[in-house]
Amino acid sequence: MAGTPNTPQPAMGGGGSGPNLLRTRSPRAIGEGAIRVSLFVAAAISVITTTLIVLSLLRETVAFFGDVGATEFLFGTKWTPQLAGDQQSFGMLPVLVGTLYITGIAMLVAVPLGLLAAIYLAEYAPERVRKIVKPILEVLAGVPTIVFGFFALTFITPELLRPLLGPEVQQSNQLAAGLLVGLLVLPTVASVAEDAMTAVPYSLREGAFGMGASRLIVSLRVVFPAALSGIIAALVLGASRAIGETLVILLAGGSGQLLPQVVTSPTDASGSMAAFIASTATGDAPTGSIEFETIFAVGFTLFVICLVLNLLSIRLVGKYRQVYE
Amino acid sequence: MPEKTDTAESQITKPMDEQSASSSAHHEVSPHLEPKPAEAAASTEAIFDCKGVDVLYSGKLAVADVDAPIMKNEITALIGPSGCGKSTFLRCLNRMNDLIPGAEVRGSIVYHGQDLYAKDVDPVQVRKHIGMVFQKPNPFPKSVYENIAFGPKVVGMKGDMDEIVESALRRASLWDDVKDRLKDNAFGMSGGQQQRLCIARALAVQPDVLLMDEPCSALDPISTNRIEDLMLELKEDFSIVIVTHNMQQAARVSDKTAFFTVDMTGGESNRVGRLVEHDITEKIFTQPSDKRTEEYVTGKFG
Amino acid sequence: MTGAQIAAKAATQTTVISRRSKKDTRRESGFALIMWGALAIICLSIAVLLTTIVVDGLPRFSMDLFTNQPSKVNPATSGIQSAILGTLYLMAITAALVIPVGIATAIYLEEYADSTKWFNRFIELNIQNLASVPSVVYGLLGLAFIVRGPLDLGPTLMAGGITLTLLVLPVVIIVAREAIRAVPPSIRDGALALGATKWQTIWKQVLPGSISGIATGVILALSRAIGETAPLIVIGAAVSPRFNPDGLGSAFTAMPVQIFAYSKDADTQFLELASATILVLMGLLLLMNSIAIYLRNRFEQKW
Numbered sequence: 001m002a003g004t005p006n007t008p009q010p011a012m013g014g015g016g017s018g019p020n021l022l023r024t025r026s027p028r029a030i031g032e033g034a035i036r037v038s039l040f041v042a043a044a045i046s047v048i049t050t051t052l053i054v055l056s057l058l059r060e061t062v063a064f065f066g067d068v069g070a071t072e073f074l075f076g077t078k079w080t081p082q083l084a085g086d087q088q089s090f091g092m093l094p095v096l097v098g099t100l101y102i103t104g105i106a107m108l109v110a111v112p113l114g115l116l117a118a119i120y121l122a123e124y125a126p127e128r129v130r131k132i133v134k135p136i137l138e139v140l141a142g143v144p145t146i147v148f149g150f151f152a153l154t155f156i157t158p159e160l161l162r163p164l165l166g167p168e169v170q171q172s173n174q175l176a177a178g179l180l181v182g183l184l185v186l187p188t189v190a191s192v193a194e195d196a197m198t199a200v201p202y203s204l205r206e207g208a209f210g211m212g213a214s215r216l217i218v219s220l221r222v223v224f225p226a227a228l229s230g231i232i233a234a235l236v237l238g239a240s241r242a243i244g245e246t247l248v249i250l251l252a253g254g255s256g257q258l259l260p261q262v263v264t265s266p267t268d269a270s271g272s273m274a275a276f277i278a279s280t281a282t283g284d285a286p287t288g289s290i291e292f293e294t295i296f297a298v299g300f301t302l303f304v305i306c307l308v309l310n311l312l313s314i315r316l317v318g319k320y321r322q323v324y325e
Numbered sequence: 326m327p328e329k330t331d332t333a334e335s336q337i338t339k340p341m342d343e344q345s346a347s348s349s350a351h352h353e354v355s356p357h358l359e360p361k362p363a364e365a366a367a368s369t370e371a372i373f374d375c376k377g378v379d380v381l382y383s384g385k386l387a388v389a390d391v392d393a394p395i396m397k398n399e400i401t402a403l404i405g406p407s408g409c410g411k412s413t414f415l416r417c418l419n420r421m422n423d424l425i426p427g428a429e430v431r432g433s434i435v436y437h438g439q440d441l442y443a444k445d446v447d448p449v450q451v452r453k454h455i456g457m458v459f460q461k462p463n464p465f466p467k468s469v470y471e472n473i474a475f476g477p478k479v480v481g482m483k484g485d486m487d488e489i490v491e492s493a494l495r496r497a498s499l500w501d502d503v504k505d506r507l508k509d510n511a512f513g514m515s516g517g518q519q520q521r522l523c524i525a526r527a528l529a530v531q532p533d534v535l536l537m538d539e540p541c542s543a544l545d546p547i548s549t550n551r552i553e554d555l556m557l558e559l560k561e562d563f564s565i566v567i568v569t570h571n572m573q574q575a576a577r578v579s580d581k582t583a584f585f586t587v588d589m590t591g592g593e594s595n596r597v598g599r600l601v602e603h604d605i606t607e608k609i610f611t612q613p614s615d616k617r618t619e620e621y622v623t624g625k626f627g
Numbered sequence: 628m629t630g631a632q633i634a635a636k637a638a639t640q641t642t643v644i645s646r647r648s649k650k651d652t653r654r655e656s657g658f659a660l661i662m663w664g665a666l667a668i669i670c671l672s673i674a675v676l677l678t679t680i681v682v683d684g685l686p687r688f689s690m691d692l693f694t695n696q697p698s699k700v701n702p703a704t705s706g707i708q709s710a711i712l713g714t715l716y717l718m719a720i721t722a723a724l725v726i727p728v729g730i731a732t733a734i735y736l737e738e739y740a741d742s743t744k745w746f747n748r749f750i751e752l753n754i755q756n757l758a759s760v761p762s763v764v765y766g767l768l769g770l771a772f773i774v775r776g777p778l779d780l781g782p783t784l785m786a787g788g789i790t791l792t793l794l795v796l797p798v799v800i801i802v803a804r805e806a807i808r809a810v811p812p813s814i815r816d817g818a819l820a821l822g823a824t825k826w827q828t829i830w831k832q833v834l835p836g837s838i839s840g841i842a843t844g845v846i847l848a849l850s851r852a853i854g855e856t857a858p859l860i861v862i863g864a865a866v867s868p869r870f871n872p873d874g875l876g877s878a879f880t881a882m883p884v885q886i887f888a889y890s891k892d893a894d895t896q897f898l899e900l901a902s903a904t905i906l907v908l909m910g911l912l913l914l915m916n917s918i919a920i921y922l923r924n925r926f927e928q929k930w
């Protein structure tokens with residue numbers, strides 16, 4: 001071999017002498033393929049769910065608009081779908097306003113408390129305190145919403161609002177419902193906002209601390225603006241949850257079944273879209289009746305509002321992730 | 326030092342026109358030695374024959390046109406500056422690149438007469454025969470025993486599992502360290518032990534090639550030493566390809582060295598890894614035929 | 628004032644350092660006070676909420692609650708046995724459905740799906756959106772497609788279980804994905820390099836390595852499922868049935884539904900009954916969360 005300039009020969013054993021590397025149709029190989037397909041089918045279930053939600057809502061909503069004009073539904077100010085004959089009217093505005101009114105009160109509670117808690121957890125809390133505060137927020141997030149509703153109905157209204165504001169506070173009122181919905185969405189706001197602030201790189205804080213800024217300045221002027229898109233996402237997500245919340249409002253804010261005009265007083269009962277659905281669809285409305293269709297038309301409106309808000313929040317979260325991760 | 330094959334002069338890469346023979350124990354080879362006649366202490370049989378291998382990520386060329394025969398029962402070191410594609414190339418040899426979305430390999434890598442990238446080749450079968458040890462020790466979060474037994478179980482090896490485990494641990498000279506704590510979690514071992522466990526794990530499935538991707542970069546000098554000794558023992562039965570950042574390590578253990586570099590002629594954003602030179606280790610470190618190799622091994626860049 | 632302005636000020640007036648930091652200290656403690664105030668309000672609200680329910684519910688918390696059936700007319704002897712059983716049944720059905728589907732989806736998205744493909748991205752976006760669809764809307768889906776329509780199951784346990792499964796499926800998927808993602812890629816590489824197939828790698832390395840996170844997610848999801856009221860009301864869960872569910876096709880009630888039913892009644896005895904039911908429900912949730920915490924501490928894999 002010495003001196004021969006040819007490249008060394010690879011072991012040309014062919015398939016015979018070398019190990020068999022070829023794909024086989026063994027049961028294991030077929031199993032791998034079958035597993036892949038079943039996993040995909042499982043993943044498809046969530047897409048099917050969405051499709052079915054949209055279909056079920058749309059089917060009845062289309063039927064509804066066969067009977068009621070879109071203008072009346074969206075802009076009418078008299079909501080009396082349960083009444084008979086001439087009294088029946090499908091102007092959804094009072095329910096929509098009630099929903100937003102209660103959501104507004106809820107956000108007045110959840111935004112300051114939630115953001116302060118988030119800033120505290122992200123920027124101030126020593127590990128020891130964090131270990132106490134975080135679980136408290138988790139407990140709050142884990143309490144079933146009906147418990148909040150029950151509390152609003154049996155404590156907030158009779159023991160807090162009536163003594164403070166007088167006997168004209170109705171048993172169901174927008175204020176009690178709003179306060180408790182606020183407490184309900186507070187953990188959502190706090191945890192999403194905290195995530196956004198923790199995602200801000202430490203180097204940014206170091207830069208500001210290095211220039212002699214205090215922790216307060218760093219938190220409010222450096223971290224907060226840097227995490228702004230995530231914080232807005234937290235608010236949007238909180239609002240979306242508040243709008244879709246059912247039981248608190250159903251128990252303590254009004255059923256939304258009979259609203260001849262827009263309710264403007266916080267101490268009066270109104271209701272919300274979700275509360276209307278739950279109070280009206282108790283399983284016995286016959287398919288095909290206008291009553292049944294109304295429920296789905298309101299459901300569809302609610303679904304669209306929450307979808308838009310959620311897409312917005314996904315967008316906003318994606319924005320800060322893109323910058324910092 | 327095993328000298329089981331007759332000393333043969335072999336021409337390995339195109340730039341080489343002549344080749345001189347020399348005999349030298351591998352641990353004596355050092356980049357600081359004066360040029361002296363090199364001896365190819367190896368076989369003439371290639372375990373891999375790579376021809377025109379390109380690696381692309383999402384259509385972008387990452388490693389271009391590697392031609393290299395890799396010899397059986399030798400240690401081949403892949404060296405070069407970071408980003409030169411040496412690890413990428415290593416991962417072609419047992420089709421680990423298949424796991425990276427968007428990765429594509431062109432050209433041919435012939436192993437025992439079969440092109441590894443032929444359509445009907447199953448990458449799972451390939452990896453049974455071509456084992457790999459990674460940069461950071463990656464034991465499974467299970468007992469020492471289960472770490473070793475996992476491979477033989479999944480490839481369906483027959484035989485007494487206790488024996489298989491013991492023999493693999495012995496070959497990785499780890500048996501004496503762990504024989505009394507086979508049931509202990511591997512995460513409790515030291516870094517060096519973990520890496521030898523990973524080597525033992527790879528040996529347990531009886532591969533005939535061991536690919537090592539900077540196996541010592543996370544280890545202390547003593548552990549590094551033990552692994553180098555182990556490699557020299559193992560090459561009697563296995564062919565080893567090792568990527569290393571450590572030139573001394575390449576010089577100490579390898580028979581052949583392939584030097585890769587980053588080609589930036591296409592611009593900063595079109596960095597492409599290329600094989601510059603592939604030769605007997607001693608020659609690479611003492612008498613490289615390419616100026617870029619010389620600059621790298623003498624520490625002028627990289 | 629931006630950091631840069633502060634720095635400029637500090638640079639020109641080094642002597643002011645002490646005065647400025649005094650002002651800072653005042654501001655700092657002012658803000659700390661506001662934050663502590665916020666936390667105090669939050670903690671106080673929870674404390675009052677829990678206390679009132681315990682105080683109201685405790686008198687009715689006796690064996691009768693567990694052995695008697697609900698009543699619409701006789702609060703003194705009314706219990707919640709059918710509701711407790713209904714909730715346990717619903718939890719079992721939901722677990723049986725959501726565990727395989729949720730974990731399979733998570734595995735698909737983390738291990739198989741090529742995220743450059745549009746339909747995989749669509750599945751992901753879809754799951755994120757499902758997570759924020761109001762629960763009452765799931766009730767409408769259940770009413771239109773499961774209770775009536777194609778599946779036509781009637782207002783039965785099975786219909787309730789499927790509805791709750793769809794509702795909490797995104798929770799399981801999202802948490803399980805995180806747990807699977809926490810298993811380092813090097814573990815997968817290690818297994819595959821030994822000649823393991825993809826599924827062997829997932830089944831024997833990835834899933835055991837993420838099981839504690841997945842279990843936590845499942846328990847979290849089930850906690851949410853058994854606390855849900857709105858979807859069950861919408862699909863037509865029975866109110867105060869005096870019989871226990873006897874199979875998947877049985878009519879049913881659940882604790883939240885029963886709480887709702889009792890709290891609409893003006894009779895304070897019913898309100899106490901509702902409080903007692905809340906105690907039972909919260910006790911169950913507390914138990915589940917304790918299990919989740921135990922699993923996390925006991926089996927969590929540190930990488």
